[in-house]
Amino acid sequence: MSGTKGRVVVLGAGSSGEHFVGALRRLDPEVEIVVVERELAGGECSYYACIPTKTLLRPTEALAAARIAPGAAEAVTGELDVARVLGWRDQVTDGRDDSWHAGWLSDQDAELVRGEARVVRPGVVEVDGREIEYRHLVIATGSSPAVPPVEGLEDVDFWTNRDAVWADGVPDSLVVLGGGPVGVELAQFFHRMGARVTIVESHDRILARLDPEAGAILRERFEEEGIDVRVEAQAEFVETAGSGLRVRLTSGETVEAERLLVATGRRPHVEGFGFEELGVEITSRGIAVDERMRATDGVWAIGDVAGVALLTHVGKYQARVAAANIAGHDYAADYRAIPAAVFTDPQVATVGTTEGDHLVTASHKITGGRLSTYERPRRPGLVKLAADPERRVLVGAVAVGPEAGEWLGQLTLAVRAEISIDILLDTIQPYPTFSESIWGALRELEMELALNSRASG
Numbered sequence: 001m002s003g004t005k006g007r008v009v010v011l012g013a014g015s016s017g018e019h020f021v022g023a024l025r026r027l028d029p030e031v032e033i034v035v036v037e038r039e040l041a042g043g044e045c046s047y048y049a050c051i052p053t054k055t056l057l058r059p060t061e062a063l064a065a066a067r068i069a070p071g072a073a074e075a076v077t078g079e080l081d082v083a084r085v086l087g088w089r090d091q092v093t094d095g096r097d098d099s100w101h102a103g104w105l106s107d108q109d110a111e112l113v114r115g116e117a118r119v120v121r122p123g124v125v126e127v128d129g130r131e132i133e134y135r136h137l138v139i140a141t142g143s144s145p146a147v148p149p150v151e152g153l154e155d156v157d158f159w160t161n162r163d164a165v166w167a168d169g170v171p172d173s174l175v176v177l178g179g180g181p182v183g184v185e186l187a188q189f190f191h192r193m194g195a196r197v198t199i200v201e202s203h204d205r206i207l208a209r210l211d212p213e214a215g216a217i218l219r220e221r222f223e224e225e226g227i228d229v230r231v232e233a234q235a236e237f238v239e240t241a242g243s244g245l246r247v248r249l250t251s252g253e254t255v256e257a258e259r260l261l262v263a264t265g266r267r268p269h270v271e272g273f274g275f276e277e278l279g280v281e282i283t284s285r286g287i288a289v290d291e292r293m294r295a296t297d298g299v300w301a302i303g304d305v306a307g308v309a310l311l312t313h314v315g316k317y318q319a320r321v322a323a324a325n326i327a328g329h330d331y332a333a334d335y336r337a338i339p340a341a342v343f344t345d346p347q348v349a350t351v352g353t354t355e356g357d358h359l360v361t362a363s364h365k366i367t368g369g370r371l372s373t374y375e376r377p378r379r380p381g382l383v384k385l386a387a388d389p390e391r392r393v394l395v396g397a398v399a400v401g402p403e404a405g406e407w408l409g410q411l412t413l414a415v416r417a418e419i420s421i422d423i424l425l426d427t428i429q430p431y432p433t434f435s436e437s438i439w440g441a442l443r444e445l446e447m448e449l450a451l452n453s454r455a456s457g
Contacts, residue, residue: 004027004135006032007134008031008138009036009138010110011117011138012305013035013040014044014045015312016140019319020138020320023319023323024327027324027327033108035111036114036117037112038114041102041105042098044142045312046093047098052089054343055088055093056086056089056165060193068375069376080192086169096166113130116128116272117273119137120274137300138300138301138326139273139287139305141273142304143305145161145263146267147160148235150177152238158245159262163261164261171195172195173195173244173259174187174198174259176198176263177262177263178263179208179231180208180209180263183261185343188222188225191226192225196228198227198228198229201232204231210348213382214382217400218342218346218400221344233251238260244259266304270287275287280299283307285307286305286306286307291333292333293333300325302315302321311338337415337416346400348404350399351396351411353386354386354397356386360448360452363444364444365381366382369437370436391418392420392422393415393418394415399411404434407433410435421445421449
């Protein structure tokens with residue numbers, strides 16, 4: 001391996017940028033690294049997304065679980081302490097003080113430059129009048145909430161995820177535009193904190209980009225809790241109404257609430273940086289890269305701005321890939337097994353793909369085992385598996401249930417390593433755990449594979 005040549009400049013000190021610094025420093029102790037950040041070191045994940053949202057969700061989840069556990073339910077006599085819940089968020093995020101992240105970068109012998117960066121010509125970026133030359137430029141500028149073109153929206157005070165996670169109280173009522181992961185997580189949180197919540201989703205189901213069965217289970221749970229879920233509904237006009245807002249739908253119906261949360265997706269941060277000077281390809285998804293995260297000679301893009309998957313762990317993976325290639329290795333990214341979790345109750349976890357005409361799928365409803373010891377009434381979960389019938393390996397999975405993101409791990413490994421169905425069936429699963437349901441799903445998948453083989457043979 002040859003060492004890194006020349007200075008490396010990283011645009012963005014979020015999760016992807018930070019992880020890149022650590023990965024490159026492990027590979028090359030001597031290379032000069034400069035990180036430019038215009039907001040908080042630590043980025044969106046640390047202060048406005050993953051960390052604060054999951055911190056906020058935990059108390060509501062714990063209380064809801066206690067209320068359906070016999071014995072514990074009888075002991076629960078109080079309500080959530082709103083001030084303490086929000087205070088815990090402040091503690092976990094250091095009150096949006098990024099000193100720890102800045103200190104960590106310093107410990108990695110990386111210079112943190114605060115300010116607006118712009119490429120003035122290939123090989124040089126300018127930050128508030130200071131020109132910084134580079135041999136390698138790593139673009140990790142992330143993404144921001146996308147705002148839909150709804151009439152009147154620009155004239156009202158609405159929330160994005162950034163505002164919602166830093167709310168200083170709970171509104172009496174909330175309309176959520178968008179039933180994707182961000183929308184459903186925050187909808188359930190505010191509902192459980194005491195708000196009257198309505199979700200407005202333009203597709204025919206919530207979590208429209210995920211498996212239909214998973215979306216159906218989550219919608220049923222939400223409606224049982226009292227969340228108003230409106231699918232195939234689209235906002236047409238928004239206006240102020242008294243001390244709140246009124247949303248008119250294309251159906252002619254109106255929904256009024258104290259607050260409006262817009263959670264209709266994200267857009268990559270590519271404008272205003274002078275990237276057009278670099279000759280990179282910029283699309284609606286972000287900066288086009290090859291499998292080594294290279295956008296053009298000496299320019300790399302990682303994380304949300306690379307447009308592969310807007311997930312922190314994907315950005316970290318891409319950071320390791322880019323760092324390895326910059327340090328002289330030949331390393332290509334493999335996206336066959338990208339895991340993801342929606343941190344609702346129940347959690348919805350996915351990996352790989354379950355769609356494709358040639359695939360064989362099987363769905364297994366979780367009704368007993370760990371669920372029998374977990375709650376009353378038992379609320380069924382799901383494990384859905386997809387296999388390539390010719391190679392007899394898993395290519396995708398969906399899990400719905402308590403902490404599903406945790407027990408998705410073995411399925412992620414199975415997809416990535418292309419472990420045979422026979423070995424998976426012969427794997428001893430612990431009892432009673434939710435992981436045991438994976439064996440039940442595999443058994444049903446084996447039967448479907450046998451039927452497929454007879455039909456095609």
